[in-house]
Amino acid sequence: MLFHVRMDVRIPHDVPAETAARLKAEEKARFQELQRSGKWRHIWRVVGEYANYSIFDVDSNAELHDLLLSLPLFPYMQIQVQALCRHPSSLHDDDR
Numbered sequence: 145m146l147f148h149v150r151m152d153v154r155i156p157h158d159v160p161a162e163t164a165a166r167l168k169a170e171e172k173a174r175f176q177e178l179q180r181s182g183k184w185r186h187i188w189r190v191v192g193e194y195a196n197y198s199i200f201d202v203d204s205n206a207e208l209h210d211l212l213l214s215l216p217l218f219p220y221m222q223i224q225v226q227a228l229c230r231h232p233s234s235l236h237d238d239d240r
């Protein structure tokens with residue numbers, strides 16, 4: 145199942161710089177682990193914002209939910225999820 149996800153990161157100013165740096169490093173490691181697994185298929189930075197658009201490929205709504213909750217920056221993210229399915233005119237077999 146494919147999902148389009150927007151993540152806006154909002155780390156409060158009172159979070160110590162070292163804590164923010166550690167969370168960002170942990171987030172990067174978790175992201176790369178999920179990217180290697182094939183579950184986090186794509187990511188793009190939103191120009192001019194601390195935000196990304198991503199495509200996830202997971203087995204269920206519950207798996208995506210658990211995966212998002214597992215992100216170290218989750219407490220500081222606003223997340224919007226849209227479920228996707230193959231467009232009937234698409235030429236690409238991997239669009240599902």
Ligand SMILES: O=C(O)C[C@H]1C=CC(=O)O1
Nearest residue numbers: 153171172175194195196
């Ligand atoms: O930078 C972000 O948009 C937040 C998050 C997503 C991947 C990652 O490494 O950090």
